[in-house]
Amino acid sequence: MIVELGHYALILALSVSLVQSVAPLIGARIGDKRLMDIGPVTASAGFLLLAFSFSALTAAYVTSDFSVLNVFENSHSLKPMIFKISGVWGNHEGSMLLWVLILAFFGALVATFGRDLPPSLKANVLAVQAWVLTAFLAFILLTSNPFTRIFPVPFEGQDLNPILQDIGLAIHPPLLYLGYVGFSIAFSFAVAALIDGRIDAAWARWVRPWTLAAWICLTLGIAMGSYWAYYELGWGGWWFWDPVENASFMPWLSGTALLHSALVMEKRSALKVWTILLAILTFSLSLLGTFLVRSGVLTSVHAFATDPTRGVFILAILCIFIGGSLALFAFRASALESGGLFQPVSREGALVLNNLFLTTAAATVLVGTLYPLVLEMATGAKISVGAPFFNLTFGPLMLPLLFAVPFGPLLAWKRGDLAGATQRLYWAIGAALGGAIIVLALTRGTEILAAFGVALAVWLMVGSFADLGQRAGFRKAGLATGFKRLKGLPRSAFGTTLAHFGLGVTVLGIVCVSAFQTEVVTAMSPGETRESGGYSVRFDCMSERQGPNYTEEVGNFTLLRDGTSVDTMESARRLYTARQMPTTEAGIRTEWFSQLYISLGDSEANGGATVVRIWYKPLVTFIWIGAIFMALGGCVSLADRRLRVGAPGRRRAPTAVGAKAAGA
Incomplete structure (x- = not known):
């Protein structure tokens, strides 16, 4: 029953979206406020209907309702719960339902938080948003219905694509x-x-x-x-x-x-x-x-x-x-x-x-x-x-x-001073040159391009703080006054700094892993050792394990440094039984910001040698840490009051004297 209700909610959402795509637009055209006010109501109603429809499909996955074709094709009763839920959007039909849900969600946000928008602009925005929503709802209902039933009901599902069964x-x-x-x-x-x-x-x-x-x-x-x-x-x-x-x-x-x-x-x-x-x-x-x-x-x-x-x-x-x-x-x-x-x-x-x-x-x-x-x-x-x-x-x-x-x-609006901006970047220039010199010294001058890349990354990271340093004026005003000035800066200034710094961190990770990573591809038998990233990697044995909906062959490795064991690692080859589809599960050890990465290949017949790929990737995690900094910079900027559309202004309560004067 919940599946039919979800399908019905999807059809109702299309009907509501059709109203939203026409009524506010006409209202804005003729200046009719009542028609324009239909936009926020229908936007919120459409989102609620789609949220219910998506919840209905999720419930079918959670309960392993294989009478639903989409659940049968992309789920399995033995699959862990987290992957039952993620399986909702791990396929075409379910992911399109998530697509329109998010589309309606943003429309509802505009309807709720866009109260300071001019009425005609808000009405037109919601109408245009509804045009897109209507088109994709029609696409889902006509070609990609996630609620299609099948009969007779299968006893078991076909499971989700194994490579998608991951957090x-x-x-x-x-x-x-x-x-x-x-x-x-x-x-x-x-x-x-x-x-x-x-x-x-x-x-x-x-x-x-x-x-x-x-x-x-x-x-x-x-x-x-x-x-x-x-x-x-x-x-x-x-x-x-x-x-x-x-x-x-x-x-x-x-x-x-x-x-x-x-x-x-x-x-x-x-x-x-x-x-x-x-x-x-x-x-x-x-x-x-x-x-x-x-x-x-x-x-x-x-x-x-x-x-x-x-x-x-x-x-x-x-x-x-x-x-x-x-x-x-x-x-x-x-x-x-x-x-x-x-x-x-x-x-x-x-x-x-x-x-x-x-x-x-x-x-x-x-x-x-x-x-x-x-x-x-x-x-x-x-x-x-x-x-x-x-x-x-x-x-x-x-x-x-x-x-x-x-x-x-660092440049002023309308007309800037390039020489003045360069002077404020002396610290960044010095740091970039220092980074290049260190790379050239460590590589004995053989990695010129890598030195240039590291210099560029350091230039970005250090240079990103130049604007804050200029605004604070630490050199002339001192630390105490400088920090007070920083406190008074808009959050968007800090957001810009974080985003640009994150870009530099990502560039540094890309340069280091591209220039300095090492790769060993070799056939190994139990007991053999290979060198990589300052470690001796010893292949101990292969073992078998049974997962909830897969079997796997696990390669066990010991990491040694100076003959002493420092850690163990595992890498596996999995076979998902429902689809008879293999996957590779890499073994990864993170040390600070670098990683040792081990992947298993094929094994020879009769338990012979196994192909093993071993990478050492210096500072590879900087690639994704930099992206986190960029996103964090965006969040800080978004918290700036000037970017919060519809945020009410703060008003001080009138004092008794002020109120009396106003009354006079």
Whole structure:
């Protein structure tokens, strides 16, 4: 019964969404407040209906109700509870239901916390949001119904894809969808503003917190996905330039550009046309990623294999929303004012440079991702565009951007002083040179590129604090006064520092693991030892274990240093019995910020030698720690009162004298 109610709630949500997509829009057009007030009510009601529908599907998974086709195909009664729950979104139908739930969630947030928005803008935003929601609800009900029943009821399920049975995949998709779908709010604001024909600095102030929230979630989602692939797939890498990885990375790049562009628009009323276009393109790239993952045109461990009908439906949605929004933009762009003027050397100029490199990098990734697909459709030839292409095109674009990052916050608005900003970065310059010298000394001058990379990372990390140091004025005012000044700074200043520092930490991790990691691929028999990362790795034995829904062969290793045992490690080959699908479980030992990584390959017949891959990865965890710092910087910025849309202002209670005077 709960399943039928969930299906019915999904149909009701589509009906409510249809009302939301029309009534507020008409109300804004004719100035009818009652029609505009329908938007917040329907947005909240739609979210509650979808939350109930999602809960109904979750209940079917938790109770192993195999009369539901989706549960039968993606669950198993012996599966641990955490993976029963994560199995809800570990498939096409369930993940699309989560997609629309998050879409409705953001609409409900605008309805609840957007009380300071102009009524017509709020009505148009909610209507545009409902257009997207309606399209995807129709897609689910017509092609991807998660509540389809089967008869006769199977005794047991087919289990979830084994590589998805991991805690990382319980966290990664929801975070990724919060980022993907969160950019729909920026898109809705952009289209609503184009409908109204009014775009100003206040618009940028309203849209920035929503964009920032989506960017934070997408940053964490990408980092979580990267770490999951690193430890779960057993390949030892942290980024493969997989097309589905690129599909999430492209909106992150354009979303980062949008955040900086919106800042210029808010502060200087400049880059209006460009900011609107970026808001449209960012969500368009999110929609493109949805199409790539679910259309069946890509083969990837991240992709959902689907039939062509679904791909055509999503492609139609893609064309309607991307084509329609760009057509509206082209129609309205000529009527938009260009905004304030500024000199090339200024904070606006630095942010424009930031946008130029980020959008070009996103375009490069887009070309490398889509070119094989376009070529195959045009000629039938199949090619792959891999890491060498992206490293040679994306990397050089990032170098000047990374070098310029510390300068941006130190330049004044409208007209900056580049020489003065350079003087404030002397500490960063000295630290960067020191980092390069240390690397060259340790490697005896053989790793010049690594020295340059470390210098760039240190330049970013130390340079990120230059703006706070300048504002505090420790040198002239002293420590006590300086800390008082820091306390009075807006939180967004600290958020910017943390985000830029995190970027430097990530760059340092990438450089160190790329330049200094060691890899040993060898066949080992029990009792044999290999050297890696300052350890002697001894292969002790193979053993067998039984899991709840799998069997595994476990390789046991002992780590020795100077002949003394310091730790033990395990690496395993699992076989999930329901699907008869093998996976590799890597053994990872973290020492400070570096890791020793062991992965098992095939074994010879009759219990012979086993192929073992041993990597030592110095400072590899910095890659993901840096992403956490970036997201933390976003959270600190989001806590800034100036970015909390609808936050009531603080008012002091009138004193008795003041009240008496007011009465007089």
